[in-house]
Amino acid sequence: MSLWSRPRGGIVSAFARAVPEGGLGKWRLDLDVEPKTGWSATLYDAAKKPVAELSSDAPARTVDAPRLWSAEDPYLYTLVVRKGDDIRSLKVGFKEQKVVGHVFQVNGQPVKLRGVNRHEASPENGRTVSREEMIRDITLMKRYNINTVRTSHYPNHRLWYDLCDRYGLYVVAEANVEGHEPAYGDKGLGRFPEWDATIVERNVRQVLFYRNHPSVTMWSMGNETGHGDCFVHAIDAVRKLDPDRLIHWERGNTLADIDSRMYPDVDWLEKKGKLGDGPANGETMEDKYGRPESAYSAGKPFFMCEYAHAMGNAIGNLQEYWDVIYAHESLVGGCIWDWVDQSMMRSHGTGLWRELYLYGKPGEPLYDSLLASVKLRYRFLPRVYSLAHEAYASNMSFMRPLVAEFPSDRRTWDEKGSFLFGRDILVAPVTSSNVASVATYLPKGADWYNYFTNERVRGGTEHEMKTDLSNFPVYVRAGAVLVDGPDVQYVGEKPWNDLAVTVYPGADGSFTLYEDAGDGFGYTKGESATIRFTWDEKSKSLTIGARNGSYPGMLTSRCFRVKKLGGAEKTVTYRGASVKISL
Numbered sequence: 155m156s157l158w159s160r161p162r163g164g165i166v167s168a169f170a171r172a173v174p175e176g177g178l179g180k181w182r183l184d185l186d187v188e189p190k191t192g193w194s195a196t197l198y199d200a201a202k203k204p205v206a207e208l209s210s211d212a213p214a215r216t217v218d219a220p221r222l223w224s225a226e227d228p229y230l231y232t233l234v235v236r237k238g239d240d241i242r243s244l245k246v247g248f249k250e251q252k253v254v255g256h257v258f259q260v261n262g263q264p265v266k267l268r269g270v271n272r273h274e275a276s277p278e279n280g281r282t283v284s285r286e287e288m289i290r291d292i293t294l295m296k297r298y299n300i301n302t303v304r305t306s307h308y309p310n311h312r313l314w315y316d317l318c319d320r321y322g323l324y325v326v327a328e329a330n331v332e333g334h335e336p337a338y339g340d341k342g343l344g345r346f347p348e349w350d351a352t353i354v355e356r357n358v359r360q361v362l363f364y365r366n367h368p369s370v371t372m373w374s375m376g377n378e379t380g381h382g383d384c385f386v387h388a389i390d391a392v393r394k395l396d397p398d399r400l401i402h403w404e405r406g407n408t409l410a411d412i413d414s415r416m417y418p419d420v421d422w423l424e425k426k427g428k429l430g431d432g433p434a435n436g437e438t439m440e441d442k443y444g445r446p447e448s449a450y451s452a453g454k455p456f457f458m459c460e461y462a463h464a465m466g467n468a469i470g471n472l473q474e475y476w477d478v479i480y481a482h483e484s485l486v487g488g489c490i491w492d493w494v495d496q497s498m499m500r501s502h503g504t505g506l507w508r509e510l511y512l513y514g515k516p517g518e519p520l521y522d523s524l525l526a527s528v529k530l531r532y533r534f535l536p537r538v539y540s541l542a543h544e545a546y547a548s549n550m551s552f553m554r555p556l557v558a559e560f561p562s563d564r565r566t567w568d569e570k571g572s573f574l575f576g577r578d579i580l581v582a583p584v585t586s587s588n589v590a591s592v593a594t595y596l597p598k599g600a601d602w603y604n605y606f607t608n609e610r611v612r613g614g615t616e617h618e619m620k621t622d623l624s625n626f627p628v629y630v631r632a633g634a635v636l637v638d639g640p641d642v643q644y645v646g647e648k649p650w651n652d653l654a655v656t657v658y659p660g661a662d663g664s665f666t667l668y669e670d671a672g673d674g675f676g677y678t679k680g681e682s683a684t685i686r687f688t689w690d691e692k693s694k695s696l697t698i699g700a701r702n703g704s705y706p707g708m709l710t711s712r713c714f715r716v717k718k719l720g721g722a723e724k725t726v727t728y729r730g731a732s733v734k735i736s737l
Contacts, residue, residue, distance in 0.1 A: 156312070164240030165193065170233055170366055172248045173398065178222065178262055181248055184214045185235070193237040197246065200230060222261045223247030223368045225301040228322030230368070245319050247368025251400060253411055256430050256484040258400075258455045260324070260371070266479060267324060269302030269489035270295065271460060274310055275496040288314055291493065292321045304459060304489040307332045307377035309360050318369035325369045326402060326459070326489065329357040329388075331376025338405060338445060342380010353384040354391050361395045372412070374402040374459070381406040381447045404459050406447050412486060413450045416460040420474045423485065426456050430484025458488025465495055523623030533638040536653060536667060540637075541576045543668040543682070552576070560597035563614070569595060572627070578634035578663070579605075582627035593618040594627040601632035601660045608719060610660070632660025635687045635696070637667050644672070651712040657689050657696055657737060658719050664688045670705050681705040685728075694718070694737055701730040 160166075166188040173182050185208050187193045197206040197217070206215040221229040231246040250261055257264050272291075276283045288311075295303070303323050305314075308330035318325050331353050333343040343349045357375055364370055373392050375385055381403070389401055389409050400411040407413045418426070429439060434453025440446075450456065462469045469490065479485040515521055531538075544550045554574040556566035572582035572594055580602065582594040596602045598614025605628040611617045619627060630636065638654040650669070657663075670682040686699040696716060710729060717723040718737040726735055 161239045163189075163238060165189075165235060165237050165242050167362070168195075168233075168235050168242060168244065168366075170244060170246050171398065172217075172220075172246060174250050175216070178250065179219050181217045181220055182214055183208070183217050183246070185233070186213070187235060187237070189237075193235060195233055195235040198232045198234065200232075202232075205231065217248070220248040223249040223319075224260055225322040225324050228320060228369075230319060244366050245316070245368070246366075247319065249368045249371075250398070251371050253400065253455055256432075256434070256453050256455055258412065258457075258486045264483065265324075265486075267302040267326075267457065267487035267489070268300055269304060269324075269326070269487060270300055271304045271306040271489045271492035272310070273306060273492060273494075273496050274314075275494060277497060283311065283314075285313055285317075288317050289321075292317055292323065295323065295493075296321065302326065302371075302487070302489060303493075304328060304374065306460075306489075306492065309363065312363070315364055315367040315369060319367050323369055324371040325367070326372045326374050327360060327364055327370045328374035329360045329376050331356050331379055333379040338378075338380045338448075340380075342382060342405075344380050344382030344384040344405070346382070346384070350384045350387060353379075354388045357388040358391050358395065361392050365396045365399075370399060372400045372402045374404075375406070377404070377459075379405060381445065385409070402457065402459065404448070405445075407450060408447050413454050413456045414459045415450065415456070416458070417463065418458065418461070420471060420478055423458075423475065424478050424482075426450055427478060427482030427485045430454055430456050431482050453484075455484050455486050457486040460491040461488045462490045464490050465492065519623055529641060532641045535639045535642065536637045536650065537576065537579075537665075540666060540668040543670075543677075544576075544666075556580070556597050560599055563597045563599060565595060566597050571595075578631040578636075578665070580627075580629040580631070584621050584626045589621055591618055591620050592627050594629070596629060602629040603632065603658050603719065604628075605630050630658050631663070632658055633663025633689060633691065634658045635663055635665040635689055637665060637687065649709055649712075651709055653712075653714055655687060655696070655698075655714050655716045656719055657717070659689075659691060659694070662689060662691050669708070671707055676705060683708055696735045696737055698726065698728060698733045698735070700732045 169186045171184045173184070175182050183197065183206060185195055187210065191210045194209040196204055199205050206217055208215050223229055229247065233244050233246050235242045252259055259265060274281055274283050276287055301324055303318065304326040305328045307328050309327065315325065344353065361373060373396070375388055385403060385406050386409065389403065392401065402412055402414055403410040404414040404416065426439060429437065429450070429452045432452050434451065437452040438449040440449055462472055462475065479487055541552055545552055552575065556569045556572065556574060559574055559577055560566045572580055575581055580596065582592060584592060593616045595616050596611055596613050600613045602611045602613060603609065604611065604619065606625055636656045638656065639650055640648060640652065642648055665687045667685045667687065668682065670677040682705050683701050683703040685701050688697045688699065698714065712728055714726045714728055715723050716726050716735055716737070721737060724735060726733055
């Protein structure tokens with residue numbers, strides 16, 4: 155919440171509305187200020203040059219050939235409004251969004267909305283998201299070609315809209331209206347007069363607060379709440395306050411400017427695309443809940459407010475969705491659910507029992523397999539932490555398609571059943587309980603070892619293995635150096651002073667171990683250390699390189715238990731200087 159006081163007799167509100175006049179080369183800027191008298195305003199371009207003067211006596215001005223605002227070119231003007239000692243500024247973007255026939259357009263150009271849903275969530279601070287976190291999210295969105303955000307399912311912090319204006323994201327601004335429990339039928343909240351004032355007020359307040367933001371492209375009436383007269387009244391109120399932006403209402407498509415649905419499959423989307431591309435002849439596709447007010451119409455654009463559910467999943471058939479979207483003019487795009495899981499960092503030492511392997515009892519297959527998987531995660535923690543640093547420092551992804559490491563192997567181009575964890579570990583997830591065996595393709599150009607059995611397999615072949623709850627395809631690339639940790643649940647639980655180092659022979663290889671204090675933000679200031687392990691296949695020697703860097707609490711002396719797969723283990727004392735071990 156933000157509180158401020160204004161000078162007595164100052165500005166109560168200001169709404170700047172930019173409307174094209176007969177084309178995009180000339181615009182009318184209308185400024186509605188409360189109180190109506192005694193104010194003046196100046197519009198400046200980004201170079202701080204005056205563009206137009208307005209006042210309570212002349213509240214509208216024509217602006218010739220302004221630079222338009224879009225997600226690709228988010229050009230902002232600054233409007234300074236003055237009334238006595240009260241001086242305010244707001245950003246103005248010249249942007250037109252509308253539907254032409256069955257096509258959604260921004261500034262006269264067809265646009266596809268490549269979006270995500272966004273909850274306000276920080277893994278450290280819960281619902282309190284800092285400006286730095288917001289900018290980091292927007293940077294990632296722009297980097298990965300995302301141009302749209304739906305504020306699911308409530309208005310966001312005002313700073314978010316400022317940043318979307320500045321960096322260029324189309325916003326589907328959603329009101330804080332959601333009523334899952336009564337569902338969408340006769341008990342839906344939109345049908346009850348006692349909810350009318352609340353539903354209308356929440357939509358009206360959203361518009362009044364955020365209508366000056368050029369990033370706002372659609373007003374969404376709410377989420378998953380039964381339609382009725384309450385929403386009819388809300389839509390009427392929103393259109394009166396802001397007639398230029400489009401209305402989105404997934405539960406009442408017949409009153410909205412764009413049809414919408416959650417989680418259609420690709421075949422259904424193809425049918426809607428064909429229907430939407432055709433003439434507006436009154437033909438409809440029935441809503442999935444059988445409600446006529448939410449039917450999908452011919453000759454009308456369509457938007458998936460949620461699709462490709464990504465919480466804990468890998469987004470699945472995203473390519474197939476977008477092949478269909480690009481094939482049909484009426485398909486606007488959609489917002490993946492969702493941008494980031496609404497989760498908090500796990501706390502430790504609280505005495506609460508939370509581990510997955512507490513389901514079942516020791517000796518039962520479910521318990522034993524879950525325990526084995528969790529302990530495998532613990533062993534891999536030094537690698538996980540090191541890969542996390544590499545992802546942070548160089549944008550290398552944790553999970554990599556096989557083609558990223560083996561581009562000359564054409565079979566990897568279409569391989570979808572497995573992925574690389576880093577560069578040296580190949581995983582083929584088993585997602586069905588009734589699978590007795592799995593054949594996994596291992597890319598050519600390297601030999602591979604079955605992680606569980608140590609069997610060596612030549613690359614360029616399929617390897618079949620029996621699977622059960624605790625045995626699934628995990629392969630290690632020849633030349634890999636695995637550094638395994640102890641049974642810990644988080645990085646700082648105990649010192650990593652006795653790590654196991656295993657070399658998988660067959661090729662040269664290396665691994666860089668990254669370490670820091672395990673908590674806090676010292677790593678952002680360079681408080682960290684790396685140790686590089688290098689295997690030379692010809693001389694059968696492993697070099698543990700000199701430590702690079704330092705951090706508070708760092709181990710100055712430690713042991714590494716080193717071995718070549720299948721060979722004897724050697725204990726090496728390491729004090730930061732380079733050490734070479736023959737294996």
